[in-house]
Structures are given as structure tokens and as C-alpha cells.
Amino acid sequence: xxxxxxxxxxxxxxxxxxxxxxxxxxxxxxxxxxxxxxxxxxxxxxxxxxxxxxxxxxxxxxxxxxxxxxxxxxxxxxxxxxxxxxxxxxxxxxxxxxxxxxxxxxxxxxxxxxxxxxxxxxxxxxxxxxxxxxxxxxxxxxxxxxxxxxxxxxxxxxxxxxxxxxxxxxxxxxxxxxxxxxxxxxxxxxxxxxxxxxxxxxxxxxxxxxxxxxxxxxxxxxxxxxxxxxxxxxxxxxxxxxxxxxxxxxxxxxxxxxxxxxxxxxxxxxxxxxxxxxxxxxxxxxxxxxxxxxxxxxxxxxxxxxxxxxxxxxxxxxxxxxxxxxxxxxxxxxxxxxxxxxxxxxxxxxxxxxxxxxxxxxxxxxxxxxxxxxxxxxxxxxxxxxxxxxxxxxxxxxxxxxxxxxxxxxxxxxxxxxxxxxxxxxxxxxxxxxxxxxxxxxxxxxxxxxxxxxxxxxxxxxxxxxxxxxxxxxxxxxxxxxxxxxxxxxxxxxxxx
Ligand SMILES: Nc1ncnc2c1ncn2[C@@H]1O[C@H](COP(=O)(O)OP(=O)(O)OP(=O)(O)O)[C@@H](O)[C@H]1O
Ligand SMILES: [Mg+2]
Numbered sequence: 001x002x003x004x005x006x007x008x009x010x011x012x013x014x015x016x017x018x019x020x021x022x023x024x025x026x027x028x029x030x031x032x033x034x035x036x037x038x039x040x041x042x043x044x045x046x047x048x049x050x051x052x053x054x055x056x057x058x059x060x061x062x063x064x065x066x067x068x069x070x071x072x073x074x075x076x077x078x079x080x081x082x083x084x085x086x087x088x089x090x091x092x093x094x095x096x097x098x099x100x101x102x103x104x105x106x107x108x109x110x111x112x113x114x115x116x117x118x119x120x121x122x123x124x125x126x127x128x129x130x131x132x133x134x135x136x137x138x139x140x141x142x143x144x145x146x147x148x149x150x151x152x153x154x155x156x157x158x159x160x161x162x163x164x165x166x167x168x169x170x171x172x173x174x175x176x177x178x179x180x181x182x183x184x185x186x187x188x189x190x191x192x193x194x195x196x197x198x199x200x201x202x203x204x205x206x207x208x209x210x211x212x213x214x215x216x217x218x219x220x221x222x223x224x225x226x227x228x229x230x231x232x233x234x235x236x237x238x239x240x241x242x243x244x245x246x247x248x249x250x251x252x253x254x255x256x257x258x259x260x261x262x263x264x265x266x267x268x269x270x271x272x273x274x275x276x277x278x279x280x281x282x283x284x285x286x287x288x289x290x291x292x293x294x295x296x297x298x299x300x301x302x303x304x305x306x307x308x309x310x311x312x313x314x315x316x317x318x319x320x321x322x323x324x325x326x327x328x329x330x331x332x333x334x335x336x337x338x339x340x341x342x343x344x345x346x347x348x349x350x351x352x353x354x355x356x357x358x359x360x361x362x363x364x365x366x367x368x369x370x371x372x373x374x375x376x377x378x379x380x381x382x383x384x385x386x387x388x389x390x391x392x393x394x395x396x397x398x399x400x401x402x403x404x405x406x407x408x409x410x411x412x413x414x415x416x417x418x419x420x421x422x423x424x425x426x427x428x429x430x431x432x433x434x435x436x437x438x439x440x441x442x443x444x445x446x447x448x449x450x451x452x453x454x455x456x457x458x459x460x461x462x463x464x465x466x467x468x469x470x471x472x473x474x475x476x477x478x479x480x481x482x483x484x485x486x487x488x489x490x491x492x493x494x495x496x497x
Pocket of ligand 1 (some may be wrong): 011014016034035036037038039040041042043083382383392393394395396397422424
């Protein structure tokens with residue numbers, strides 16, 4: 001059993017944790033929830049020895065422990081799978097799994113075959129059909145996540161912390177993960193489970209600890225609590241409807257796509273997007289949705305097909321041309337495409353917006369500060385200073401910076417790829433409100449989402465993709481999870497009315 005009590009931590013003047021309590025019993029799955037920036041990841045980094053607490057104590061099975069580094073916590077059987085994955089992309093899957101714990105014949109000679117065999121066995125158990133020799137960087141983010149879990153299992157951990165493990169997993173991968181977690185739980189292994197998806201918390205967890213703004217807000221048994229109570233503890237206020245109402249005012253066709261194909265990614269995609277419409281692309285991870293978005297933004301080359309904007313044929317070969325057509329694209333992968341982590345929050349937001357505050361080529365610092373500040377307020381980005389590096393923000397707040405950056409370009413067509421991934425429930429609603437406001441103002445919105453409640457809550461119309469093809473269209477009248485899943489898993493193509 002792990003017991004953390006009175007944990008305090010500040011990063012310079014920013015008090016991030018203040019008297020936090022956390023208890024993890026043996027063989028339980030314990031959810032840790034709280035808004036973006038509430039301190040969840042920081043608490044777990046203290047447990048793993050990455051950060052040092054300023055005060056408070058940690059005991060494992062009743063013994064006080066001081067974790068100076070990751071090795072100290074691993075010696076107590078603690079293994080943390082971080083929100084930002086730690087897989088080394090250039091090593092093979094097997095090499096990643098045995099990193100630092102390589103099997104050898106002695107004299108530094110590696111038992112490669114044996115390590116590959118054990119890796120294969122472990123991956124099979126997780127339902128993963130991956131060659132252990134595959135370069136880890138070539139796997140999807142979802143698969144990399146499962147490799148991390150395999151790594152935790154391989155290290156004989158007794159306590160496994162998963163910081164937003166399902167953010168990039170497909171439904172099937174989530175099911176596999178849950179089965180694995182339940183099986184390990186029955187063997188007495190404990191889990192800390194961090195997620196912003198309430199459905200998952202209720203599906204798999206036994207208890208939940210809630211943090212609010214770095215403070216301990218309480219612990220509950222899952223069967224004795226409910227959605228509303230947890231939200232109220234997290235945000236300290238009633239949130240109201242999860243998906244805000246919108247007065248749909250759908251205008252003429254803004255973007256028209258016909259027979260668009262890109263090799264190996266998608267084939268023969270056609271659709272219209274209207275002004276003021278929220279069109280959602282649903283489908284499983286890897287169904288080609290992101291690739292269509294990338295092509296529309298000029299990130300990827302189309303083999304054939306036509307794109308019309310306002311009835312005019314256009315050719316979009318690169319993002320600059322896309323931006324000239326007033327298209328903005330909020331990417332799903334904030335780490336490699338969305339943000340420059342070492343740049344300040346201000347510079348990240350300004351990146352596509354320098355022309356806004358630049359007069360005669362001279363940047364107007366004051367105008368720039370105000371521009372950035374207005375977005376920090378509008379999106380409630382939690383930071384003490386816009387000059388801090390983007391990497392100092394919590395995961396969900398980084399996502400908001402990516403959104404701010406593109407909203408700043410004042411687009412006519414806004415493409416959002418999983419815009420609320422990793423975003424807390426309060427901030428999700430803020431993002432939904434912004435999407436609705438933009439739609440009401442006539443912006444044509446194309447959103448990709450893998451969260452079915454969100455798809456249904458936000459869409460005027462849903463197009464479903466499966467293995468690179470459009471397999472169906474679902475309109476408001478019959479917008480159910482079942483219909484969408486039917487097409488997402490390859491159901492026959494026909495339009496439902
Ligand atoms: N290395 C760091 N240096 C400075 N500030 C930091 C650092 N790490 C975290 N913070 C700050 O600590 C606060 C808590 O961040 P943390 O990552 O723990 O939040 P979180 O609850 O995990 O949020 P999310 O749901 O977005 O992942 C944030 O305000 C963040 O900016
Ligand atoms: Mg976090």
C-alpha cells in the first residue's frame with residue numbers, strides 16, 4: 001500500500017500542490033482526476049522520484065520512503081507511464097522493453113533472441129501482433145502506449161501509474177488494455193488511472209481521488225458516486241449541460257471535395273462542408289481521417305480529386321496556400337506538429353499570426369501581448385506568464401495553446417483534429433462553446449473526434465470513415481453510437497435518413 005500525505009510542491013512561485021492526500025491500496029484501480037493543471041502529473045512525478053516534494057511524506061507498506069530518483073521508486077515496485085511517452089523511437093520494441101535491464105550472457109553479450117522471444121510473448125498477452133524487431137517510432141501512438149504498459153509488466157511492477165493512457169488508443173486497444181489491467185489487478189497489482197474520460201473511470205476504477213487547483217478535494221468509492229458529484233468536486237461549481245446548445249444556422253457550401261485520394265491513406269473521398277456547419281469525421285484510429293485533413297491543409301499530397309472553395313477550384317500544395325484560403329488546422333499531435341515546446345506560450349500563439357500585430361515590419365510588442373492575453377483569458381489557459389516555455393504547461397493547457405494559435409488566424413474553414421484530447425471536462429465545454437460561437441458566426445467547421453459522446457453532442461452531421469473510405473453519413477435524426485460504430489467498423493455504404 002502507498003500512502004502520500006500532506007504533499008506540497010511549488011515550481012518557483014507557482015504552488016502546484018498544497019497538502020495533497022493520496023492512498024493506493026493493494027489490488028485496486030484508483031482514478032486520479034482534476035482539471036488541466038490541477039497537479040495530477042506532478043503528484044505522480046513526485047511518486048516516481050522525478051520531482052522532489054517540498055514537504056509531506058510518502059510511505060510504502062507503512063515505511064517512510066524518500067525517492068531521489070526513478071531508480072528509488074522502481075525499487076519499491078512503482079512504475080509510472082507518463083503522459084508524454086518515454087519510448088525511444090530509434091530502438092526496437094524489444095530494446096525498449098529491456099532498456100537498462102538487458103539480458104546478457106555476461107561480458108556484455110546480449111541475449112537478443114531471448115529478449116525478442118520474451119517481448120513477443122508479452123505482446124501476445126496484450127493482444128498485440130507486433131514484431132519485437134520493429135522500430136518503436138514506426139508504431140502508432142496507441143501501440144507505443146501498449147508497449148509502455150508491456151514494459152511496466154516486464155519490470156514486475158506492483159504499482160503501475162498510467163497517466164492518460166487511452167488518449168490515443170482505438171476502442172479495441174482500450175478494451176485490450178482494460179482486460180489486461182483487470183487481470184493484473186486480480187493478481188494484486190494496483191493501478192493509478194489518470195483520465196479525463198468519465199466513462200472509463202466508471203468502467204474500470206474502484207475508487208477516485210479528486211484534485212482541485214493543487215488541493216485535495218476528496219476521495220470516493222466509485223459505486224457510491226456519480227458524474228455530477230465528481231464534476232462538482234473537480235471544478236467547484238455546477239457545469240450544467242455537457243454539450244452546449246447551438247442555434248444551427250447552416251448556409252451555403254463553403255468547401256467541396258470530390259474524389260480526393262492520397263496513396264495508401266484514403267481513397268475517393270467526397271463531401272461538402274457548409275458555412276456554419278459542424279461536420280464531424282468519425283471512425284476508428286487509422287481510418288484515414290487525419291490524412292484527409294492533412295491533405296486539405298496541404299501537409300500531404302493528393303493523387304487525384306478536386307477541392308472547391310466558394311465554388312472556385314483551388315489547389316492547395318502547402319500550408320501557406322491553405323492559410324491564404326483562410327483554412328486553419330488544429331493538429332492532433334501537439335507534441336510534434338502543434339507546438340514548439342521550447343518556445344514561449346506567446347511565440348507559439350503568435351507563430352501564424354505575426355502579420356496581425358506587425359506594422360511596417362516592426363512587431364508591436366504591446367499589441368502582441370494583448371492579443372495573446374485575450375486568448376489566454378478566453379480559453380482559460382492556466383499559466384502565470386505568457387513568456388514561459390510551452391513545455392511548462394500541463395498537457396491539456398498545451399492543447400489550448402494550439403487552439404489559440406489557430407483561432408488567432410480568424411479562419412473561414414476550421415479543421416480540428418481531436419481538439420479536446422487530454423482536455424478536462426470544464427475546458428472541454430469552453431472549447432465546445434468556442435466551436436459553437438464560430439459556427440454561429442458562419443465558420444465552416446470540420447472536426448475529427450474519436451469520442452462518441454462528443455461526436456453526437458457536437459455534430460450537425462457525421463461522416464464515418466473506415467480503412468480510408470467514407471462508409472456512411474449519419475444525420476441528426478438517427479445519430480446514435482450504434483449507427484456510427486456500424487459504419488466505423490466497415491458497414492455497408494448507404495446514407496441514413
Ligand atoms: N517542470 C515544470 N516547471 C514549471 N511548472 C510546471 C512544471 N510541471 C508542471 N508545472 C505546472 O504545474 C501545474 C500542474 O501541472 P500538471 O502537469 O501536474 O497538471 P495535470 O493535472 O497533470 O494537468 P493535465 O490534465 O493537463 O495533464 C501546472 O500549472 C503546470 O504549468
Ligand atoms: Mg497531466
